[in-house]
Amino acid sequence: MAKSICLFRMVVTALFVTFLWGSVAPVIKLGYQELDIQANQIGMQLLFAGHITLLASCILFLFIRLKKQSIRINRNTVSSILKVSIFQVFLNYFFFFIGVSLSSGSVGSIMAGTTSLFQLIFAHFFLKNERLSWTKNIGLLIGLFGIMMLNMTTAFRLSIGWGDILLLASVFAGAWGNLLASKMMADVDTKVMTAYAMLLSSIGFFVIGYGMVGSYSFVFTFHAVLLLFYLGGMSATALLLWNDLMRCYPVGRVSLFLFLIPVFGVIISSVLLNEPIKSNTFLALAFVIIGIIVVNRKKTDRKKGSRRWVLFIFTK
Template sequence: MKSTTEKIFTHPLGIMAAATGATFLWGSAFPMIKLSYEELEIGKEDLFGQILFAGYRFTLAACLIMFMMKLIGRKISYQRGTWQSVAKIGFFQTLLQYVFFYYGLSGSTGVQGSIIAGTTSFFQMILAHYMYASDKLTYRKVVGLIVGFAGVVLVGVGKGSLAMGFGIAEICLLLSMFFGGLGNILSKRESAKLDILYMTSNQMLFGGLALTLIGACGTGIMPFEFSWTAMWLLAYLAALSALGVVLWNTVMKYNKVGSVSMYLFLMPVFGVFLSAAILNEELQWIVWAALALVVGGIVIVNRAKPTSAVSEVVETNPNLLHRDSA
């Protein structure tokens, strides 16, 4: 029998609410990070300062999740035999993703970063194709990916530049998206045996502390002067990371990768909308067209297809034909 959590996160409305909520939170990080850098005087070329700030953010996010676990009576102590799983996820999903992301973004434009960020969906669905026997790429998924990515490209048009010359910065951004997608897939696999809150908090703690150590090597452990505004911004970024990753890992746990990966295309679109609202940046009509394309891609990928009673049984129980590699 399905648990209440599983019922919520496998219902179409539950999937849409959780996945859209996570991407909305991550989209809000773009303007909030920009405001944080201005408040703390972190320059565009200050790579170690950016990595250190990211370390603060994810370490605090881990602590917030652990505090929530304590409030609801969950154990936060180390569970024997789990360090390898947690470290593996933290290494890819937090450490490598954000080291390459900040290095790549420091030598690229925001538009290029937003467009390349859309490739996470491609990487997740391609990885799932090879790692899960019941989550293969189909014609419908490929069409949905193309339509959704077209929406992300339109966001770039709306920002006024599509110059996509590829150098080391752009390669690093692509690697960041690959490691992020791989981390999401690994989280899905390990969530079959680990509690979501325990897994997420500990992988963030591992990755956050590693980022802090790397950043401190170049700037020292506390180079910033925190105002009340800077502390509020850091707290918000930590909270959105904690809630966003918990929501995303939970919806990934109970659903096929291909059915939820498309929602990642919403992240740069939300980033543009929220940047316009928070930073008073111009919002052009073409962004609305981009949002329509992204939503269209999500609908195409998740559109229900008619199945016979036998195929429905096979779809929900793939082990009847072959063992899921997960």
Template sequence: MKWTTEKIFTHPLGILAAATGATFLWGSAFPIIKLSYAELEIGKGQVYEQILFAGFRFTMAALLILALMKLMGRSVGYQRGSWQGVAKIGLSQTLLQYVFFYYGMSGSTGVQGSILAGTTSFFQILIAHRMYADDRITSRKLTGLVVGFAGVVVVGLSGGATGVHFGLAEVCLLAAMFFGGLGNVLSKKESVRLDILYMTSYQMLLGGLALSTIGAAGAGVMPFEFTWRAIGMLLYLAVLSALGFVLWNTVMKYNQVGSISMYLFLIPVFGVFLSAWLLSEPLHLTVWLALALVAGGIVIVNRKPTPADPAPTGARLKA
């Protein structure tokens, strides 16, 4: 049997590998970013420096994808009529998401940031519910979301948090997760007519250059003293961004948003495990409970529907 891209990314094992791989890469970003900040002496309140660092990361990620396209013999030139769709994705998935994210993280705790990161799935499923006639929220999806989000809450509270503060920083984090979910759904829509590598590279390039411009306006063009270690971590962050978004956008292209979104709950779980390993942070037993809840939510959302909960048959945009 000939394995096409569509067959690979619609096969259960292909979906599992791609979605888990992308979320693992994104989860690994949390400890690497913290290590990068320490290496470059970027303080908690230095928002412009954080945004500039993010701009460097995504611009480099875009250039890596473009270089890969050249090696594959693909054209990297502008595709007529694509600028509007690419600009919308870059605005939401890269620029707005990370402006709000870095500002929000500067005033919130890591625990609350981890909890709120799981809300991307909620926003993504809600947006898809409005945009796609065959990707409605069902009782099965709702149950899976509740179970999976419970795992995210357990991950956050495993650090010993006893209360929840909600202010401007937390509102910004929620805004970041909303724009991330919106960007993912827009990517799925545009991938019908645009090549995944082309779409991902140019949206990252536009968003990365915009982030760099904003950061440089407040911190200068090059406020960092890069060491070889810092360069290595920046390169890793760029590679994980490029590979993570290519994997995620591809699996989103060929599958319903509602069934794939659950995998986003794995990001904070991977982040906790990798932080425990790389940053020597304590790993609480409750994290294992969180992992079980997240896995259970994924199983619930992706199990074979019963006759009372029929699966949609196509991907038609609402008129």
């Protein structure tokens, strides 16, 4: 009975977290629509990102203080936290928020779901104990083929726009940022590091965004405020719940739920944004899902797995 309850708790929590992550791209586009932010208004998009990251950092700092943990950081870790902030949050969000405005919510969700695949590639070249096996190579090839299918036209030609390029840049930045963050987990608490990374990134977004716009021209409606609090709260909540999953359950079993992120993203985009699901989207989604499952098929050591997946949230 106890095992059944634990399994039920794991499944429900994992489904909820992956649902939250899958909703990021479509809810961002919904926020753009509510605030009338156009695809060419990059400054406004960055200001929107600044509000979300600032709110997420405040929630994380509040949670840390409620747990009676210290928010102080060692001077020796400041430069490392700054690097994590630049890649894992700032550049990741910078490219993602702009890329989503030029693409569909479905494409943004599927692309964001491939972060774990590119993270494995970086780990192979920069971490001695994270070499790619033949199984992972096959999974990566399947996932990459899915990305190609996502940009395939009916005439079987690749059609890559600026939105796709920016979303790929976001994936690369997020994957590299996750790798940098994994090296710091022994020295800095994950929540503290993430809270500071969010705070520093929000400052960057406000400075650049305000510099481009020249004035604060947001008029927040009730629905826009709800969307803003959802995105900020989602970022903090999903991280805390995912950390709990990694601490309580086998990492290999939990990581398999990651394939649901692009699935939820496509479904939510269809419901909220009325986006038609094209045949190549179905094929791309299928290949990306298979790729994620294959690379995570083999159970890994809890400690190593935690280092690899605990910060996956910042892929969007």
